[in-house]
Amino acid sequence: MSERIKAVLDPICREVGNDRTSLLDILREVQHRCGGVSGEAVDLIAKRLNIARVEVESVVSFYAFLSDKPNGNVVIRICDDIIDRMHGSETVARAFESELGIQMGQTTEDGKISLTHTPCIGMCDQAPAALIDDVVVTHLSSDTARSIVAELRENPDPTRLVKELGNGNNAHDLVSSMVQNNIRLRGPVLLADFEPGTALKKALSLSPVEVIRNVKTARLRGRGGAGFPTGMKWEFTRATKADKRYIICNADEGEPGTFKDRVLLTEYPDLLFEGMTIGGYAIGAAEGIVYLRGEYAYLRKFLESVLERRREEGLIGKNVCGVEDFEFDIRIQMGAGAYICGEETALISSCEGLRGDPKNRPPFPAQSGYLGYPSSVNNVETLCCAARIMEHGPGWFSSHGTDRSAGTKLLSISGDCKRPGIYEVSLSTSLKEILSLAGAEDAQALQVGGPSGQMVGRQEFDKTICYDDFATGGSMMVFGPQRDLLEVVHAFLEFFVEESCGYCTPCRVGNVLLKQGIEKILDGKGEPADLPYLEELAQTVKMASRCGLGQTSPNPVLSTLKRFRSEYERRVKPALDGRQPDFDLSEAVAQAVSIVGRESTHS
Amino acid sequence: MSKPKIATTSLAGCFGCHMSLLDIDERILELAELVEFHKSPINDIKSFSAQCAVGLIEGGCCNEENVEVLRAFRSNCDVLISVGDCAIMGGIPAMRNMIPLEECLQEAFVDGPTVHNPTRAIPNDVEIPLLLDKVYPCHEVVKIDYHLPGCPPPADTLWEALVALLNNKPISLPYDLIKYD
Numbered sequence: 067m068s069e070r071i072k073a074v075l076d077p078i079c080r081e082v083g084n085d086r087t088s089l090l091d092i093l094r095e096v097q098h099r100c101g102g103v104s105g106e107a108v109d110l111i112a113k114r115l116n117i118a119r120v121e122v123e124s125v126v127s128f129y130a131f132l133s134d135k136p137n138g139n140v141v142i143r144i145c146d147d148i149i150d151r152m153h154g155s156e157t158v159a160r161a162f163e164s165e166l167g168i169q170m171g172q173t174t175e176d177g178k179i180s181l182t183h184t185p186c187i188g189m190c191d192q193a194p195a196a197l198i199d200d201v202v203v204t205h206l207s208s209d210t211a212r213s214i215v216a217e218l219r220e221n222p223d224p225t226r227l228v229k230e231l232g233n234g235n236n237a238h239d240l241v242s243s244m245v246q247n248n249i250r251l252r253g254p255v256l257l258a259d260f261e262p263g264t265a266l267k268k269a270l271s272l273s274p275v276e277v278i279r280n281v282k283t284a285r286l287r288g289r290g291g292a293g294f295p296t297g298m299k300w301e302f303t304r305a306t307k308a309d310k311r312y313i314i315c316n317a318d319e320g321e322p323g324t325f326k327d328r329v330l331l332t333e334y335p336d337l338l339f340e341g342m343t344i345g346g347y348a349i350g351a352a353e354g355i356v357y358l359r360g361e362y363a364y365l366r367k368f369l370e371s372v373l374e375r376r377r378e379e380g381l382i383g384k385n386v387c388g389v390e391d392f393e394f395d396i397r398i399q400m401g402a403g404a405y406i407c408g409e410e411t412a413l414i415s416s417c418e419g420l421r422g423d424p425k426n427r428p429p430f431p432a433q434s435g436y437l438g439y440p441s442s443v444n445n446v447e448t449l450c451c452a453a454r455i456m457e458h459g460p461g462w463f464s465s466h467g468t469d470r471s472a473g474t475k476l477l478s479i480s481g482d483c484k485r486p487g488i489y490e491v492s493l494s495t496s497l498k499e500i501l502s503l504a505g506a507e508d509a510q511a512l513q514v515g516g517p518s519g520q521m522v523g524r525q526e527f528d529k530t531i532c533y534d535d536f537a538t539g540g541s542m543m544v545f546g547p548q549r550d551l552l553e554v555v556h557a558f559l560e561f562f563v564e565e566s567c568g569y570c571t572p573c574r575v576g577n578v579l580l581k582q583g584i585e586k587i588l589d590g591k592g593e594p595a596d597l598p599y600l601e602e603l604a605q606t607v608k609m610a611s612r613c614g615l616g617q618t619s620p621n622p623v624l625s626t627l628k629r630f631r632s633e634y635e636r637r638v639k640p641a642l643d644g645r646q647p648d649f650d651l652s653e654a655v656a657q658a659v660s661i662v663g664r665e666s667t668h669s
Numbered sequence: 670m671s672k673p674k675i676a677t678t679s680l681a682g683c684f685g686c687h688m689s690l691l692d693i694d695e696r697i698l699e700l701a702e703l704v705e706f707h708k709s710p711i712n713d714i715k716s717f718s719a720q721c722a723v724g725l726i727e728g729g730c731c732n733e734e735n736v737e738v739l740r741a742f743r744s745n746c747d748v749l750i751s752v753g754d755c756a757i758m759g760g761i762p763a764m765r766n767m768i769p770l771e772e773c774l775q776e777a778f779v780d781g782p783t784v785h786n787p788t789r790a791i792p793n794d795v796e797i798p799l800l801l802d803k804v805y806p807c808h809e810v811v812k813i814d815y816h817l818p819g820c821p822p823p824a825d826t827l828w829e830a831l832v833a834l835l836n837n838k839p840i841s842l843p844y845d846l847i848k849y850d
Contacts, residue, residue, distance in 0.1 A: 595812070644743040644812040649805065655733050657770045658799040662791065666733050666799050 248487030573616030682728025
């Protein structure tokens, strides 16, 4: 074993006490320092943590930001979601390729720069965008791509690529990012001024049970999309007998087209941490974990500094706000590029330093979560809402929205609209109003809730955003009349195929079959019987998959078959003589023809 | 009224499904009462001369001749049934799908440890149908109406399915007939 690797690795492992649950942190650090996690490094880590080699290897292979082969000194990851594509990310990618003289997925010969795609990095409102190491670059064009390459060749430090700082805290010293907040509409609940400490002090004047009761009275439901009542989740977590409990903030905002948590993390970190502290007090936790997606690493130092300030102000730490016996602290767990980690049990796996595989439920995290302790996993926005409920009271909160959907919702609107960005609207706002706010009156379709949500057409634009009509985590992708919706469905399926963890067959195989089915139709080789087949297959994947990914990944197919069936029907035609139109005999024998050197006698 | 005709074939299969069909034992006499066997290895009729009610397909498609036969079945049979795992999903022959065709042939005829082939030639007679790039399940080549799983499907499964189909009744296969572990 080379001494060099030892010299790098040993301190990294020692710093976390050779703790197996810190494996992801170790690997992130090794990746950062060495550009990859080599076989030698895997061996040594396995030895130091006293685990099997395959356990380390499986984690390396799972996360997109870890690699077994060395990357270049700088890694350019071009965001490849449908919105970025609509804004020309493919042209940008070609420009990077030609300028660097390499293809996607390759590294320049001098080992300096790697180029690759990555799914949505949460910048759809300023697309096309890319991550260069941890630095976000937005509004790319083929020209900027060329100048970026030229600058990186001169000086490999990507922070120098940021010429103009974004607004708000994006300009903060510890962020120094060109990202813009794009807050287009502020509502009364989330995007209002906040004085750190106000909500927490009110919460601490109540008993934990009263805090939970207030959250229940406010009828707060989870803002990640599923809409589970937050008070109930806290109550269940509190009710489980255990030595320790955890409150975990899901800041793995991976649903393509959503970027609201980015803005909350940038502008309202105190509100979030306060919500977590309140949650910790309510369920009886002494530790909170923010699971921050790897793509938002540029916010980490800033968030750490806010936590440090709150420690100094006594808002976290020992005896929070002077309340004896209430000790609560928050740490940030970085993700490493895996959409599935937004699923709460996968997120817990990832916090434990494992592959981000979902776990079986039951037991639910409220019974047995992080390291087996009862845990409450809540969305960033949910925790912010909880803080506001403490600040202004449950009645004030539930006076916004409707009976079953109280409060406001942050929407991330992007795509074919004049004003992409963040909108805080009352729950029960109609899709039509939302589209007109964003300047997208001519929209042909609106993807509500990201790829895992619903594709909605004009005939339903009168319906509203709420838990009864269209529940959403906040992703709103607008598709104008010029867009081919089947291409959109195809892009979504590509995403799910890539992001499926592969544990269960319906999801691992089913999504590939769905994608092939759509490709067949896009190629003009579909036949009418393909439509009921796709429907049946989609239902099977939904019903038989283990976690939320496979249970929702067929939604693009199902919702377009339901609402935009003509898009399919106009492309399919009955097959001749009962033959499958996508089977081409001459193509199938082409290899054999070239091997044996004679033509086929069949046609 | 003439009896409905039935045709069968084995493509890239092992004839196990046909053996299973013969396993219906003395009920084969009953079957002969119900149907007339047309093109089939059982009676060695080589080509279609009449439209058949049912075609039973064993095996997937591994070469161009399989495709031609399958297409002829599709044109000449009202109802086509994929019988057994090879027809339904390629089965054992499809194990080669993970390996490029050239490598397969090289290993089978030249480099394999038990191969004696001093000329290192890969068989190439015009009589030998060209192999497809991979083994295809039947429904990827033509439209298939029904699938009867099993390796092979038990005789009783085949019997129940055929009798139900020929009597125009809904098929009911008890769990025992479609349980394979």
